[in-house]
Amino acid sequence: MTLSYCTNVHPAEDLPGVLAQLDRYAVPVRERLGGELGLGLWLSAPVARALAADPLERKRLREALDTRGLVVRTLNAFPYGGFHDEVVKHRVYRPDWTEAARLDYTLDCATVLADLLPDGAAGSISTLPLAWREPWSDAEHGRAVAALDDAAHALRELARRTGRTVRLAVEPEPGCVIDTVADAVRLLAGRVDAEHIGVCLDTCHLAVSFADPAEAVRSIAAAGLRVVKVQASAALELPDPTDARAALGEFAEPRYLHQVRALAGGQVHRADDLPEAFDRLPTGGPWRVHFHVPLHAAPPAPLRSTTDVLRRAMAAVDATCAEPPDVEVETYTWSVLPGGVDDLAEGIAAELRWFSEVCR
Known part of the structure; x- marks a missing residue:
């Protein structure tokens, strides 16, 4: 199992900026932890396109990463660009898998990753769960599945040409066409090339869905799909949402979408963002919020994080998966945490230490 941290926490969207951010943050993280450091690299679409077109670049x-002691086995190709704009919200889901630009971006990332992988290693690319759930028609679904078929064909050809296996990992996310792991199993099993397309298990998203972690992992394997990648992440939980606005109000920030699920009356109730949740979700049971919080630091009471879901999911992955997935710590929300962060490199290092101590 390879442990990395996801560089979508950094805003750079050109190659010099990417390298500067790695010098500012990734190298100090590596120095704190010792040894090589895994990166879940995020490249904006223009950077990926330029690199894919230029073998010398x-x-x-690769040489720049090697000299810094940084190793890349996975890319995060969910955000296409503008991931640190003032307002991202639903824009993160565009282009979706009905649009040619999504396939092109993904294959550019695959071309880049094949040349960054360590010798003999397979690689993974996480991607969005087809699209936001609406509007969504049967015709759009057909185009998206056809695009995944095209991606699988291209990944097979890449493996034949380079000897490097790169797999695509579809990431269920609340509110999307593939909202839950159950949706991934229903919509992907038997419909995609399972050698080259599988599931990215984001444990924040998994927690928000209120699914049982072990059952979710087992269902993926039972369906003949692969857990290609795990995004080790934690959601916010409010056990008693009677005064939800007071407890969560500071987390209702304008940049990212923070989907909320409430478990009440034996049912999961849904809201697409925190302001909507305050107005309409029931308060008779716990709420979970799609807000990635640092793994090592407990949020202020009465809030708590869902790190137990992460621990249980990793135990199930270890017990169930024949081939260990790539693991990427993905806390991209440091810049919007209430109170901010004084030392991002130390925060990332602390998360990686926590994971290594608790989940391995």
């Missing part, structure tokens, strides 16, 4: 990037 890919070689230079």
Whole structure:
């Protein structure tokens, strides 16, 4: 199992900026932890396109990573660009898998990753769960599945040409066409090339769905799908949402979408963002919020994080998966945490230490 941290926490969207951010943050993280450091690299679409078109630039990037002691086995190709704009919200789901730009971006990332992988290693690319759930028609669904078929074909050809296996990991997310692991199993099993397309298990998203972690992992394997990648992350939980606005109000920030689920009366109730949840979700049971919080630091009471879901999911992955997935700590919300963060490199290092001590 390879442990990385996801660089979508950094805002750079050109190659010099990416390298500068790695010098500012990733190298200090590596120095704190010792040894090589895994990166779940995020490249905006223009950077991925430029690198895919230029083998010499890919070689230079590989050398730059090597000299810094940084290892890349996975890319995060969910955000296409503008991930640190003032307002992201639903824009993170565009282009979706009905649009040619999504397939092109994904294959550019695959071309880049094949040249960054350590010798003999397979790689993974996480991607969005087809699209936001609406509007969504049967025709759009057909186009999206056809695009996944095209991606699988291209990944097979990439493996034949380079000897490097790169797999695509579809990431269920609340509010999307593939909202839950159950949706991933229903919509992907038997419909995609399971050698090259599988599931990205984001444990924040898993927690928000209120699914049982072990059952979710087992259902993926039982369906003949692969857990290609795990995004080790934690959601916010409010056990008693009677005064939800007071407890969660500071987390209702304008940049990212923070989907909320409430478990009340034996049912899961849904809201697409915190302001909507305050107005309409029932308060008779716990709420979970799609807000990635640092793994090592408990949020202020009465809030808590869902790290127990992460621990249980990792135990199930270890017990169930024949081939260990790539693992990427993905806390992209440091810049919007209430109170901010004084030392991002130390925060990332602390998360990686926590995971290594608790989940391995």
